[in-house]
Amino acid sequence: MKYISTRGGMAPQSFSDILLMGLAPDGGLALPESYPQISRAQLDAWRGLSYAELAFEIIRLFATDIPEGDLRDIVQRTYTRAAFGTDDITPVKTLQDGIAILELSNGPTLAFKDMAMQLLGNLFEYVLARKGRQLNILGATSGDTGSAAEYAMRGKRGIQVFMLSPDGLMSPFQRAQMYSLQDANIHNIAIRGMFDDCQDIVKAVQNDHAFKAKYDIGTVNSINWARVVAQVVYYFKGYFNATENNDQQVSFCVPSGNFGNVCAGHIARQMGLPVARLIVATNENDVLDEFFRTGAYRPRGTANTYVTSSPSMDISKASNFERFVFDLVGRDGDAVKALWRKVESGEGFDLSDKLAEARDAFGFVSGKSSHADRLATIRTVDAEDGVVVDTHTADGIKVAREARLPGEIVVCLETALPAKFADTIREALDRDPPRPDGFDGIEALPQKVVVFDADAPRVKAFIEETLAAV
Ligand SMILES: *Cc1c(COP(=O)(O)O)cnc(C)c1O
Secondary structure (H helix, E strand, O other), rough: EEEOOOOOOOOEEOOHHHHHHOOOOOOOOOEEOOOOOOOOOHHHHOOOOOHHHHHHHHHHHOOOOHHHHHHHHHHHHHHHHHHOOOOOOOOOEEEOOOOOOEEEOOOOOOHHHHHHHHHHHHHHHHHHHHHOOEEEEEEEEEOHHHHHHHHHHHOOOOEEEEEEEOOOOHHHHHHHHHOOOOOOOHHHHHHEEEHHHHHHHHHHHOHHHHHHOOOEEEEEOOOHHHHHHHHHHHHHHHHHHOOOOOOOOOEEEEOOOOOHHHHHHHHHHOOOOOOEEEEEOOOOOOHHHHHHHHHHOOOHHHOOOOOOOHHHHHOOOOOOOHHHHHOOOOOOOOHHHHHHHHHHHOOOOOOOHHHHHHHOOEEEEEOOOOOOHHHHHHHHHHHHHHOOHHHHHHHHHHHHHHHOOOOOEEEEEEOOOHHHHHHHHHHHHHHOOOOOOOOHHHHOOOOOOEEEOOOHHHHHHHHHHHHOOO
């Protein structure tokens, strides 16, 4: 399997080559030349597999340049009961109203990001060792990505992590999760500013090509193709867990920000998984909902991006959306290039002539949820089912309840546990969310973090000093 760019300007490359690549050289995102097609016989054979076995069967179709024995070992070391809490890894529970919840947040940092990031840590370590290379990851986080990356990369040979976060803006629980890590290869940098200031510093360093090359700077952001592939696996697993046989169809409802999670659902559907619809749920930052209602894609600047109580979806420029649009315009790289030129000029684009196709051929529909909807959903699910859901998952359930058709099996993806967002849970339920074992008192642990102004040269100097001492 070879990979090409959504903007048509990259010679085909192997999985291991694109694994360590951020954007493609032409500014696009990597995608396989074609999606592997799953036959009914394969689907039947896969229904009884364990999560790790299923992950191996799916990922081997995409990572064809990793020897099968090595890949099997990597996948089996990743998807364990020890890391994800159950043998099933992603169990399904059904609410009283029939909506199924696919649990994706039982990993080390209590958000679905662990599902892919844990694999990425092991893949990076393997590929770096094989190539005799080092990687210094520079990332920016508003909360969940940073902790998932740090827990996946801690202690890994050949890897250092420099993670920027907005000083004082994450929840105390999220701060404690990241800053209490004492591993020698994990470096937390709190920036006096907002998430976007952190992101700008990452971009400034990425654009300093000499610095980037000299210090082997890489990223783990959600455009990384291996993260998308790892997420494809749980759509298959969720399908098997929510159905009795392979004649049934399901629809997935996905709380969305950067479009990475639902992009994996799109790929699973293109591979032949019996998915009826993909329901995109947004919060008040509803750029994606607007697109699937009107065909207009109008990314917004940070001044027009709201701070909400489902903060991991406070995104108004959905990077992975480009992968879906590539398929929507018939895999025409030149067309995508022209569309994203308009995005970069701040204009956005209009694909209303493709809207029916997005819905009918690709199954996409959407809905949105507000703070009041979120609180109401958390309350009703707690009252009816005795389950406390997090704010992002609540957005998904709200949209799923509205969108569901008679007889439709809807699986809603749980993207985090409520312990991460205690303030809003208290606002909804007047009590603290349940806290999983092992997290008691983490706020009191010693923290390792440096605090800088939003100044790219200061961050670069810190990276240089730190690497000189490794
Ligand atoms: C990252 C994240 C999302 C959004 O996922 P995308 O892949 O960016 O669409 C939703 N909920 C939570 C809790 C997250 O951490």
